[in-house]
Amino acid sequence: MNALIRLENIYKIYKIGDNEVRALDGVSLSIAQNEFVSIVGPSGSGKSTLMNVIGCLDTPTSGEYYIEGTEVSKMRDDRLADIRNTKIGFIFQSYNLLGKLTVIENVELPLIYMGKPRSERHALARAAIERVGLADRENNRPNQLSGGQQQRVAIARALANRPPLILADEPTGALDSRTGAEIMQMLKDIHQSGNTIILITHEKEVAEHAQRIISIHDGKISSDSEVTHA
């Protein structure tokens, strides 16, 4: 199998005084190119922790993590920044847009850090914004947009650098069901066009949009199964 990411025996242990919280307790998993995977589990089970490790925002306490065959679990700060920039697009529950920048400036940010020249940056950012259907709002600021529109801007930003992997942590959590469904449709389209998507959610219906569902409990994978679409 051609694995895009591979985790082997990943532990993330928080020590608070004498207490030890095993947020990830020996997780091993492998996700192939162009899979659409949901990660589900009750609150506090370690979903976000797993997503942060996969997204290189956090380093595991122990274990090995490979992206496209390269070990990243022992990489230093700036190398990880480059990995996040080129390999991963993030979609957060709370959008995490920069309020002082316009839509297009927000979408351009990853391209700036990538070092793309201005003209190319504009073209790529515009293409991403068009893809999420916000071409007419590119000079608005985030606070002039609805929640669903803001999440679409975040999706455009995640797509701007054309990373292979899209990570979405509860992307519909803050949205009503109709807007949530729109966002899910958008993720499916992105998947269709070749991206690998990892979606974290605690809603069963949302999880079932994926091809594969991984459940975790208390930091351990409790089940890992293909979805059979009726």
Next chain:
Amino acid sequence: MNISQALKMAFQSIAGNKMRAFLTMLGIIIGVAAVIIMVSLVQASTASITAQMESLGTNMMTVMLTGRNSSRNLSVADMQKLVDDNPNFFNSVAPSVSGSPTIKAGTVNASTSLIGTNQHYSEINNTPVESGRFITEADCTSRKKVVVIGKYIANKYFEGQDPAGQTLKVSGQVFTVVGVLTAKTTTMTEGSTDDRIIIPYTTAQRLLRNAEIRSYSFQATSSEVAEQASEKLEELLLKLLGSENAYRVMNQAEMLENVATMTGTMSMMLGGIAGISLIVGGIGIMNIMLVSVTERTREIGIRKAIGARRKSIMSQFLIESIVVSCIGGIIGIIIGIAGTYFIGKAVGIEAGASAMVMLLSAGVSVSIGIFFGWYPANKASKLNPIDALRFE
């Protein structure tokens, strides 16, 4: 990420919080303006003092008799003898006694400064008469009650008349005005060098109740021998008085040097005080930048999550603090130039901010931006992305 991007980000962030940026700059603005104003004013007054002293002539030297460590006192005749015995060094000597008597003409009453001297004073000290005549040798020998008045006094007491031949009461005694001195200043205000009177030294000694003459000005035969003449004078006085403490000889060159060191010290001191306010301004910048890093922790987290390296975050904050301090510096320079001009005008010296001072303070403000921006920027760049993203 390149510089123009970082600059754009800095301006965006400053524009997003103008009031705060202005308050941050205030320290730098005040510091830079203060340095420029103070140093420029001191430089300008030094220049004007120097010019004034040079106008007195460079071949003049003064002798002060301190009376210390010597039982002997030298008379005007003794001094004249020094001149007569050394004609290749000295042209002439003028004694001077001073006082501040009240003068009265008609019903107008005021106090002024008085100098008692002889006929040589006019030439040695470069104080020609504009009309009438100066003190003569005969005036001195016969203790005439004649007076040469400054231009300010002529204007004030004898406006529209010829002062020559008029009478002026000095300390209650009646004097006849014989001449008016050429104006030394353009403004001719009260208390300036134009507010004074000159009378024969013999008359002055009596008027001031037998005042001893302790001050003499000598004229060297030329400015080339001035230095040697001054040494010769010291040698002669030492021989006569037997102690180096009994007299002091100062020549123009030395006095100019004294002024230069004095004003140099003053400009360093004032510049230093103003410099402290620059440092305070810098600490202000550091303070605000630290607050700004904390406030923008989430922003930093987002930027890091989408791929900003340490260097990018670092340069974003560093450039922001440099931009803030540079804008502050530029405003400070403008205020400094304007302030120098207006304050200089108000106190009557022609002052312009020197390019040196402006360059210096511009450099200082950039350095402050770098120096005090470094710590907050470094702190921001080292934030862990996940902690920064979780920050509320």
